Ligand SMILES: Nc1ncnc2c1ncn2[C@@H]1O[C@H](COP(=O)(O)OP(=O)(O)OP(=O)(O)O)[C@@H](O)[C@H]1O
């Protein structure tokens with residue numbers, strides 16, 4: 001479904017160069033459900049945009065749905081986005097002045113397909129909003145808006161869904177419902193890529209990718225056992241992080257402070273690429289501080 | 305090229321910002337309105353006023369009181385006497401068929417409790433033949449009526465109709481401005497002559513009008529019938545010579561009368577129309593430029609406001625050309641909307657003008673409506689092209705990040 005080799009994306013800011021992607025190699029088979037995590041600025045969205053044919057890499061090769069992206073012109077890329085890819089965004093990105101139905105219809109406007117209305121209606125049914133098609137985004141909850149956005153993403157029956165923090169603006173329960181829809185779509189054979197900051201979301205994938213500074217530093221298959229392990233660990237880390245923060249604010253006695261923190265990336269480094277694993281290990285074993293918490297630091301314990 | 309979905313989409317977008325779109329399109333409304341009213345007025349003038357002057361006859365010369373040139377010397381404003389008319393006719397028999405002196409004023413015609421307002425025209429027996437104006441009943445004025453200051457009157461078609469309807473009127477006595485006149489005839493229906501509505505006139509002997517009716521020394525107008533249109537210039541020379549002699553104007557001094565021909569009228573009218581046209585078309589041009597800028601501005605605002613929407617559209621498969629089309633369609637729809645309002649506005653203005661002035665008759669040719677709409681669409685496309693290009697060139701990744 002996706003093949004990327006030595007993907008680089010550089011942004012030139014005056015004299016300095018930002019390496020949003022610093023040579024990413026990635027292969028995703030059709031039907032996979034992959035989650036991508038990583039600190040803010042690690043290049044997750046950049047990668048999604050390139051894989052989604054919205055952006056072009058500075059260098060490297062991308063193949064999506066059997067097409068070599070760099071060989072295609074804008075018009076052909078638009079067709080691929082329209083036919084094969086569905087985007088879901090953190091902020092829903094619905095058109096506020098029109099109804100749910102019209103929002104779902106948008107991709108079809110560029111498809112010029114017969115029975116467009118039926119397709120849009122079906123897609124809304126699929127996400128359980130068949131009865132809300134006449135509502136505007138302002139009349140719907142966040143979860144419903146995101147479901148409309150998913151309906152829009154699937155209306156053209158794409159083979160690939162790229163979701164950039166789809167649950168980021170939703171509470172845990174609603175996020176869970178959204179993930180449920182992704183699971184169903186996955187069961188139908190759609191390849192799914194979800195960027196997330198939430199461990200609970202990330203572990204639902206079959207495969208977890210962790211990014212850091214424009215590189216993939218972890219790439220692990222997840223089975224039930226591992227899922228359990230990770231969640232427990234994450235929970236531990238949360239607790240520790242919480243204690244640590246609390247201690248910093250002197251809520252807890254100093255004795256309760258946790259001196260060492262082990263983040264998720266280090267805890268099961270066996271997965272992909274030893275080098276990267278070691279890198280990560282080295283970094284996270286450096287003296288602790290609030291900034292060095294690794295992955296869990298991004299998770300706000302209070303939110304859960 | 306523009307398929308329905310995109311047009312519908314554009315239309316829905318605009319409904320949302322109706323007031324704003326209306327304001328943006330004000331220039332187009334005024335511009336198109338000015339064009340439509342300009343064309344309506346000019347076309348109306350063409351069809352109507354020029355037509356009327358056609359009825360003046362190319363072989364006639366009209367003479368008025370007054371001075372043609374700007375002179376430092378005070379010129380007597382009234383100078384034409386009834387005897388000038390006789391002199392002109394008698395002295396130039398070879399080239400002039402007849403001269404019809406006229407004096408007219410306003411008046412009221414009464415027959416018992418019926419009454420009508422009319423133009424009271426003092427004329428001579430030469431009046432009716434000059435215009436091929438025929439009596440329907442009774443007879444026209446005779447030389448004797450004029451010589452004898454007779455208290456007789458001939459009614460125009462409308463006046464007769466208003467007072468007598470289908471009843472016989474010849475022989476009846478009516479009061480005109482309080483004085484009794486015997487009706488000797490009713491004229492046929494004739495319509496307009498120049499600016500004069502013939503059917504609303506009551507014709508009485510010139511001598512009676514200038515004497516007992518209005519107490520005036522000078523004529524309003526003198527119409528001279530030349531033997532042919534080709535001889536009008538020669539005719540004018542003779543008229544001038546006779547009148548200058550009669551008015552004792554010394555060589556080198558200006559005329560104290562003005563000579564007009566159908567040609568001159570047409571030219572003058574053409575000039576008025578031209579000035580009118582230039583003014584209106586300038587207003588139209590400026591307004592449309594303002595309108596175009598207004599639409600461009602509103603479209604730029606719209607593009608900025610909808611940056612994210614554009615990003616989403618590209619993400620779900622819109623080609624850049626699709627985005628371009630959408631914004632062009634929107635600009636054209638706004639502009640066309642303004643154009644439609646402008647047409648109504650222009651039509652209303654021109655009708656109001658013709659209503660107020662009474663003289664100005666307007667005519668709005670259907671083709672101008674189509675042209676005005678077309679023009680509005682063009683304005684939309686021209687002013688929408690830059691914003692639309694901006695929209696279509698947006699980087700989708702940046703657009704999706706846009707707050
Ligand atoms: N247009 C740009 N110009 C300059 N730098 C950019 C631009 N877009 C992205 N970057 C940089 O590229 C890096 C990767 O950004 P990206 O948005 O992919 O991160 P991310 O992993 O999605 O972060 P987040 O979790 O906050 O969404 C960041 O350092 C960012 O500052």
Ligand SMILES: [Mg+2]
Nearest residue numbers: 044045046164
């Ligand atoms: Mg991001």
